Amino acid sequence: MNPKIKNLIKLHSLFLLYSLIAVFSKMASLTSFLSIEFILFYFFMLLALMIYTFFWQKILKVYPLSFAFSNRSIVIFWSSILGVIIFGEKITTGKMLGGIIIAFGVYIMVSDYE
Secondary structure, eight states, rough: OOOHHHHHHHHHHHHHHHHHHHHHHHHHHHTTTTTTHHHHHHHHHHHHHHHHHHHHHHHHHHHHHHHHHHHTTTHHHHHHHHHHHHHHHOOHHOOOOOOOHHHHHHHHHHHHOO
């Protein structure tokens, strides 16, 4: 596999992990404060954040901060997809249009990167 594509897959997998932080946060908010479920979801949220932070530092060795951070906007897209899959949320026309704009912007940044 092309190393550029492999690194982009790693970068976007990292952003998918980052969007899971919002999922764990929402799941924790749906439980009673300091219940076992709340503590478990909060723990998984913090664990995902620690893993994300570790690999974010590794990604910054491959890509400049400006490129990696501009791609981070795709987290909104991943969070919307996870919201539909896990919580049964609805994707409105506005959200769909916003996701397309974000994906197009990320595509422009990726294709412009040398």
